[in-house]
Amino acid sequence: xxxxxxxxxxxxxxxxxxxxxxxxxxxxxxxxxxxxxxxxxxxxxxxxxxxxxxxxxxxxxxxxxxxxxxxxxxxxxxxxxxxxxxxxxxxxxxxxxxxxxxxxxxxxxxxxxxxxxxxxxxxxxxxxxxxxxxxx
Amino acid sequence: xxxxxxxxxxxxxxxxxxxxxxxxxxxxxxxxxxxxxxxxxxxxxxxxxxxxxxxxxxxxxxxxxxxxxxxxxxxxxxxxxxxxxxxxxxxxxxxxxxxxxxxxxxxxxxxxxxxxxxxxxxxxxxxxxxxxxxxxxxxxxxxxxxxxxxxxxxxxxxxxxxxxxxxxxxxxxxxxxxxxxxxxxxxxxxxxxxxxxxxxxxxxxxxxxxxxxxxxxxxxxxxxxxxxxxxxxxxxxxxxxxxxxxxxxxxxxxxxxxxxxxxxxxxxxxxxxxxxxxxxxxxxxxxxxxxxxxxxxxxxxxxxxxxxxxxxxxxxxxxxxxxxxxxxxxxxxxxxxxxxxxxxxxxxxxxxxxxxxxxxxxxxxxxxxxxxxxxxxxxxxxxxxxxxxxxxxxxxxxxxxxxxxxxxxxxxxxxxxxxxxxxxxxxxxxxxxxxxxxxxxxxxxxxxxxxxxxxxxxxxxxxxxxxxxxxxxxxxxxxxxxxxxxxxxxxxxxxxxxxxxxxxxxxxxxxxxxxxxxxxxxxxxxxxxxxxxxxxxxxxxxxxxxxxxxxxxxxxxxxxxxxxxxxxxxxxxxxxxxxxxxxxxxxxxxxxxxxxxxxxxxxxxxxxxxxxxxxxxxxxxxxxxxxxxxxxxxxxxxxxxxxxxxxxxxxxxxxxxxxxxxxxxxxxxxxxxxxxxxxxxxxxxxxxxxxxxxxxxxxxxxxxxxxxxxxxxxxxxxxxxxxxxxxxxxxxxxxxxxxxxxxxxxxxxxxxxxxxxxxxxxxxxxxxxxxxxxxxxxxxxxxxxxxxxxxxxxxxxxxxxxxxxxxxxxxxxxxxxxxxxxxxxxxxxxxxxxxxxxxxxxxxx
Numbered sequence: 001x002x003x004x005x006x007x008x009x010x011x012x013x014x015x016x017x018x019x020x021x022x023x024x025x026x027x028x029x030x031x032x033x034x035x036x037x038x039x040x041x042x043x044x045x046x047x048x049x050x051x052x053x054x055x056x057x058x059x060x061x062x063x064x065x066x067x068x069x070x071x072x073x074x075x076x077x078x079x080x081x082x083x084x085x086x087x088x089x090x091x092x093x094x095x096x097x098x099x100x101x102x103x104x105x106x107x108x109x110x111x112x113x114x115x116x117x118x119x120x121x122x123x124x125x126x127x128x129x130x131x132x133x134x135x136x
Numbered sequence: 137x138x139x140x141x142x143x144x145x146x147x148x149x150x151x152x153x154x155x156x157x158x159x160x161x162x163x164x165x166x167x168x169x170x171x172x173x174x175x176x177x178x179x180x181x182x183x184x185x186x187x188x189x190x191x192x193x194x195x196x197x198x199x200x201x202x203x204x205x206x207x208x209x210x211x212x213x214x215x216x217x218x219x220x221x222x223x224x225x226x227x228x229x230x231x232x233x234x235x236x237x238x239x240x241x242x243x244x245x246x247x248x249x250x251x252x253x254x255x256x257x258x259x260x261x262x263x264x265x266x267x268x269x270x271x272x273x274x275x276x277x278x279x280x281x282x283x284x285x286x287x288x289x290x291x292x293x294x295x296x297x298x299x300x301x302x303x304x305x306x307x308x309x310x311x312x313x314x315x316x317x318x319x320x321x322x323x324x325x326x327x328x329x330x331x332x333x334x335x336x337x338x339x340x341x342x343x344x345x346x347x348x349x350x351x352x353x354x355x356x357x358x359x360x361x362x363x364x365x366x367x368x369x370x371x372x373x374x375x376x377x378x379x380x381x382x383x384x385x386x387x388x389x390x391x392x393x394x395x396x397x398x399x400x401x402x403x404x405x406x407x408x409x410x411x412x413x414x415x416x417x418x419x420x421x422x423x424x425x426x427x428x429x430x431x432x433x434x435x436x437x438x439x440x441x442x443x444x445x446x447x448x449x450x451x452x453x454x455x456x457x458x459x460x461x462x463x464x465x466x467x468x469x470x471x472x473x474x475x476x477x478x479x480x481x482x483x484x485x486x487x488x489x490x491x492x493x494x495x496x497x498x499x500x501x502x503x504x505x506x507x508x509x510x511x512x513x514x515x516x517x518x519x520x521x522x523x524x525x526x527x528x529x530x531x532x533x534x535x536x537x538x539x540x541x542x543x544x545x546x547x548x549x550x551x552x553x554x555x556x557x558x559x560x561x562x563x564x565x566x567x568x569x570x571x572x573x574x575x576x577x578x579x580x581x582x583x584x585x586x587x588x589x590x591x592x593x594x595x596x597x598x599x600x601x602x603x604x605x606x607x608x609x610x611x612x613x614x615x616x617x618x619x620x621x622x623x624x625x626x627x628x629x630x631x632x633x634x635x636x637x638x639x640x641x642x643x644x645x646x647x648x649x650x651x652x653x654x655x656x657x658x659x660x661x662x663x664x665x666x667x668x669x670x671x672x673x674x675x676x677x678x679x680x681x682x683x684x685x686x687x688x689x690x691x692x693x694x695x696x697x698x699x700x701x702x703x704x705x706x707x708x709x710x711x712x713x714x715x716x717x718x719x720x721x722x723x724x725x726x727x728x729x730x731x732x733x734x735x736x737x738x739x740x741x742x743x744x745x746x747x748x749x750x751x752x753x754x755x756x757x758x759x760x761x762x763x764x765x766x767x768x769x770x771x772x773x774x775x776x777x778x779x780x781x782x783x784x785x786x787x788x789x790x791x792x793x794x795x796x797x798x799x800x801x802x803x804x805x806x807x808x809x810x811x812x813x814x815x816x817x818x819x820x821x822x823x824x825x826x827x828x829x830x831x832x833x834x835x836x837x838x839x840x841x842x843x844x845x846x847x848x849x850x851x852x853x854x855x856x857x858x859x860x861x862x863x864x865x866x867x868x869x870x871x872x873x874x875x876x877x878x879x880x881x882x883x884x885x886x887x888x889x890x891x892x893x894x895x896x897x898x899x900x901x902x903x904x905x906x907x908x909x910x911x912x913x914x915x916x917x918x919x920x921x922x923x924x925x926x927x928x929x930x931x932x933x934x935x936x937x938x939x940x941x942x943x944x945x946x947x948x949x950x951x952x953x954x955x956x957x958x959x960x961x962x963x964x965x966x967x968x969x970x971x972x973x974x975x976x977x978x979x980x981x
Contacts, residue, residue: 007517007520011520011524014524015524015527018524018527018528018531018564019531021564022531022532022535022554023551024551024556025532025560026532026535026551026552026554027551027552027554027555028550028551028552029539029550029551029552030550045555046555046556047552047555047557048552067686070691071686071818071819072690090693091692092819104553106555116553117203117555117556
């Protein structure tokens with residue numbers, strides 16, 4: 001066997017190894033129900049849940065309860081199946097939170113409460129305002 | 137009034153630039169394939185003219201857009217959403233590329249300039265290279281075209297010259313189509329930083345230059361000059377890698393200075409999207425250099441140069457198409473360009489792949505395998521390691537793309553990127569870094585010494601022993617205990633020592649060739665800098681008081697943060713800390729002013745100063761001057777006193793913005809030779825929020841009589857009847873009286889000026905607050921009969937701040953390493969470019 005073949009084989013093996021390890025370390029997007037079942041099933045893996053903040057009839061965001069010192073926050077989030085869930089985030093309210101169109105929480109269930117280690121926001125357009133105020 | 141002309145002119149330039157680029161591509165294509173010098177010359181002249189028209193149009197677009205921003209034409213969406221009247225001139229430049237359209241424009245601008253340079257510096261290569269260049273430009277022009285194709289309802293590109301009323305459907309425009317907002321919504325304050333003025337142009341110059349080696353490579357395949365393309369492409373590839381590398385590091389430096397995650401690299405998809413092409417570009421450079429000296433790595437040079445450029449296109453697609461969506465914190469949002477971006481990516485991938493396959497059999501190869509002890513073999517291994525290093529980042533970053541592909545075929549793609557990105561990427565990248573560092577050390581020996589197997593031991597023994605001695609010393613002194621860090625440290629030191637030895641040898645004989653050795657030393661320094669600053673970053677603000685800052689916070693928060701009350705010293709590690717109070721920064725002079733010394737006016741960014749403001753004994757403002765400040769920023773002055781009595785002050789910042797939902801902290805950094813002290817606030821009193829004031833306490837005092845508020849001594853110094861009062865119409869019968877009350881704080885004397893007002897027979901009181909001391913005083917009544925007056929005082933908790941401080945050891949090695957790396961690149965570019973010029977003057981290329 002030529003040495004270039006050996007290098008080729010090692011290279012392919014490394015590439016496959018990387019792909020497999022990625023698949024193994026990859027988290028997954030689930031709904032709250034699935035996440036809850038996973039937690040009940042004994043998995044403590046961190047998972048992603050995509051959803052939105054709840055809004056009232058006027059379109060105002062509701063269900064945000066910052067702690068007294070603003071260092072942590074509890075909020076109600078609705079996943080893509082419409083299930084509402086209280087989420088606890090042990091950090092101050094992230095920037096742009098109120099303007100977000102979609103919220104991704106990364107974390108896991110702790111009993112009935114979903115504890116987010118990290119929050120990602122998808123803003124309608126992060127660098128663009130939504131509407132014009134008629135101020136002359 | 138709506139200034140339609142400038143927008144129309146800009147749009148006209150966009151269309152011209154697209155047509156000119158298409159025509160230039162066509163002409164250069166014809167010229168490359170033409171038979172006979174006349175025809176070739178004819179088409180080349182046409183192509184050049186078209187490209188000059190294109191370049192002029194691009195400058196025209198840039199001019200129009202900047203004109204709109206500079207003159208505050210807020211009827212344009214771009215100016216309205218990215219700028220505001222108050223924005224200083226240098227940040228208007230940043231507005232220009234804050235939006236996606238502007239960043240495409242920046243990219244095109246660099247391409248236009250590079251194209252002119254290519255036309256000026258090439259003979260044979262001009263036509264084929266420029267054909268590819270012009271095609272790329274045509275694609276980029278189409279991204280900012282903003283034209284809807286009638287009948288198909290297909291929107292091509294997103295124009296920066298769109299009017300606000302067309303971009304946003306707000307009710308006001310129905311009533312008043314010509315409504316122009318008074319002010320823009322401003323540039324994101326986070327981006328108002330000098331790095332954001334220079335980081336994007338540098339990064340985009342790096343982006344833009346990757347097309348040059350690609351164009352040479354494709355031209356070489358096309359014109360069957362399989363070997364010759366490498367010579368002109370190499371200096372450009374080096375230039376590209378150098379600029380892109382600086383651009384990436386500048387972004388990291390900005391993050392380090394501005395964001396409070398405590399580092400410079402977050403493995404965010406947007407960061408990875410430039411890191412991966414850079415690694416492949418560096419790998420490409422290595423095999424190209426190896427090829428200059430032997431024939432073995434020609435095919436890999438072709439593949440890697442193409443891959444690097446395709447990856448640039450791919451990363452453009454990733455960050456701008458919205459596909460990253462849920463995966464990234466700060467990817468651009470979808471402007472509806474995904475289809476166009478995909479076509480851009482697929483077009484050049486297809487051209488490159490088809491051409492390579494068609495020519496594959498013709499590409500010369502050497503039959504002989506590279507010997508295990510040949511230098512080419514080791515370089516090749518290094519390049520492969522770099523590719524794998526990039527591949528490892530590429531795969532997880534592309535997870536959202538895989539999901540989309542799965543969904544395209546009807547499946548359910550629910551993979552998410554690894555939950556803890558920093559930990560995940562670091563654990564792999566660290567070992568690749570070790571491999572690359574070791575190979576670069578060994579490889580350089582093979583390269584310069586041409587050693588035989590029997591000499592290997594003797595030549596490497598010296599550097600190895602030296603490396604062991606240095607590593608062992610560092611391990612002992614810096615107390616490095618983690619085995620993986622020890623390995624990384626060893627690899628980093630080894631590459632510095634081995635390349636240092638080569639460098640010393642080269643300086644004696646031929647310093648022009650020392651680029652490689654210098655660059656590798658830079659890499660070694662960077663690795664060690666990263667190892668210490670990230671691996672041994674240490675929280676120094678440990679809360680040893682045993683008291684919780686907040687019961688609701690995590691143990692980690694309570695342990696790693698310090699609560700400081702104003703003017704109450706606290707001990708932290710080797711320092712004595714004192715929080716001195718809240719400050720604002722004047723926009724023009726950039727000096728900090730005590731918040732107690734200013735009075736707000738009706739306009740939030742203008743304040744008047746209550747007393748003279750000095751900067752190092754120079755009078756900056758006199759009492760009563762109006763000063764422009766950035767009202768969203770508050771700085772928290774913290775005085776550090778070292779054991780030897782030396783003091784320095786840090787001013788960590790908080791941007792409080794209700795829209796953004798809270799606190800945006802930026803650190804202040806005390807730079808030291810061996811480590812940086814990094815301080816940011818973790819929690820502050822929110823100035824926009826109602827505070828709990830105590831019950832009023834009343835005092836009846838005469839002038840110069842002392843009274844005690846919150847344990848501070850206060851004295852009324854005098855009263856003054858005000859002839860006029862801001863915001864209040866005073867008539868003949870009305871009275872406004874201002875009291876001057878002196879309060880002696882721990883550190884300084886404060887003067888507070890509550891106002892007592894009788895207007896139309898009604899009493900009004902305007903109280904005044906001493907923020908530092910948490911005191912608010914009101915003048916309740918004046919009693920002329922007894923010659924004294926009533927004052928009421930409310931108190932609240934004193935000003936406080938919760939801060940966190942980190943020590944970042946040897947972070948300067950990272951920045952130093954970057955500079956060394958760039959210096960090495962410059963030496964190498966100089967050498968390779970002069971080689972190309974020599975051949976060109978000989979008329980060979």
